[in-house]
Amino acid sequence: MDHGGHGMHMDLPPFTLGRGLAVTGGDPYFAAGCALALVLYGWAVLRLRRRGDAWAVGRTVSFALGVLTIAATMCTRLDDYGMVMFSVHMVQHMILSMLSPILLLLGAPVTLALRALPTAGRGRTGPRELLVKLLHSRYVRVVSHPAFTIPLFVASLYALYFSPLFDSLMRHSLGHTAMMVHFLAVGLLFFWPIMGVDPGPHRPGYVMRMLELFAGMPFHAFFGIAVMMASEPLVSTFEHPAASLGIDPLDDQTAAGGIAWAFSEIPSVVVLIALLIQWYTSEQRQARRKDRAADRDGDAELVAYNAYLASLESRGRG
Template sequence: MVDAVAATLLAAGDHGGHGGHQSADLPPWTLERLLAWSPDAFFLVLCGALLAVYLAAVLRLRRRGDRWPVGRTISWTVGQLLVVFTMNTGMNDYGMVMFSVHMVQHMVLSMIAPIFLVLGAPTTLALRALRPAPRGRRGPREVLLAVLHSRYAAVLTAAPVTIAFFILNLYGLYLTPVFDWMMASYWGHVLMMAHFVAVGYVFFWPIIGIDPGPRRSGYLMRMLELFMGMPFHAFFGIAVMMGSTLIVDSFASPPASLGIDPLADQTAGGGIAWAFSEVPSVIVLLALLVQWRRAEDRQARRKDRAADRDGDAELAAYNAYLASLAARDQAVSR
């Protein structure tokens, strides 16, 4: 299986695909070798294009005098760079033959990079940058709005669905033959890695997303959704750590040059999956608290402006209500 993967990667590299080491020639891993540049054409071009389009949209807003928060641009850039780093360094080479390194890739692509991509609010940027179509016609902006408010988007972003996808992303992949089937080809591997990012994005979007969507729960419910999904990653990691047999065949015969025991490497990968579950939880929780505070501040400012316009009619009505209650009590006591 490993030889087949190596041959596939080499062929893909000859056609503009992954250009890293052949797995049979990989020396024992070191931090320097994991961080060494080893480009994968697909993810390099895709992430570069997504970043370029995003920056072009920001530039269009600025040229017409509109503002776009710098923090969102930084978040989108960090998210794209995390994907580039994970898929265009030695991490991708070693991740083809070492379960532990692959699990680092999985965790970064599904639980770290999507958080920053979601906070980049790309859909909101697109809606502001795209020009409305002439009356009676449907352009890209109108299509995007229709998709956002469609029944399909409502189902896709419902908590039971996003949590189920998030869980199946682990158990349905590694505990079935699907993983070995996808690892057997370059494009299967690419599809799997892209799938990690997509599932993570869909999971975090209803929780901390800034972009408009068909539904948005209250902040306490969003915290509950977060903590309903994350423990399953920890459970998976613990199960892998305690396992006495290999769960996938793709890492059963690592190159002898690595000098590793596949079961011990799998145990290390389980520990990585278990430990990583805490990192996104902290990041998302902090983002939620910041968003909650800002929402409360905006609501307070709206109430202040309304009070200035109507002479605080709401407070006057409430005081009148209290006065009527007091008058009624006095009448009863007499």
């Protein structure tokens, strides 16, 4: 098995939290991507601030936390252990597909880009115009539709781990990197229309968003249970762990299934709370708009009534 881009050694000592989070290993591609994401987001926020526009601190914090979860998952020794331990690999998978996307999307990066990028001018096409064109494209309408995102979310679990595809990808460091990029992309596509923070072609009501959220979660839970209940190794990659790790492959696989099952619950609760808050805030805004409209209508009726009385009075005098 080639692990050449990760600087991985098969005689890794048993994993401990302190050692695992030491920045001595990890994926260089993800490291570069995380750094670039933080720089671009920070540039956009500064651009808004310099021209006097506000940007919520909470969004910036959320996006930064999302990038940091990716960095902690892929740019540390955790990534090295994820190459040889099923349970650690499953932690990576769940964070990248279930936690990082939620935090990144709460940071509203698309909205920020649309506000920060300059317009190219009449008849010209710049980065902002290309982004708007992409958001309105048929491709984005298809890949962000629940009929696509939910099956993709489910298939990314079952088709990967219950087929030879996983072992094929894990033979090379680039295959492992591509798989992790896929996990992150699938999570972003799945949660994007559900979170509803950034603009997109599909923005269903809050009840439909909750239904979309819970449509995929049972399959996720069943997957975790299936891995936990398996009586033999599902993938050959983790079938023969190094003796220095001191683990039993079946016990480690059971732990991986438990991690997958637990992660089907926790992010769902976080997203549900976020949706309820958004729903309540939206209802409050609509109520205030209706009150203002009623006040304007009432004022208009009062003005009209006063004008009517004045006209009657002028007629009486005439």
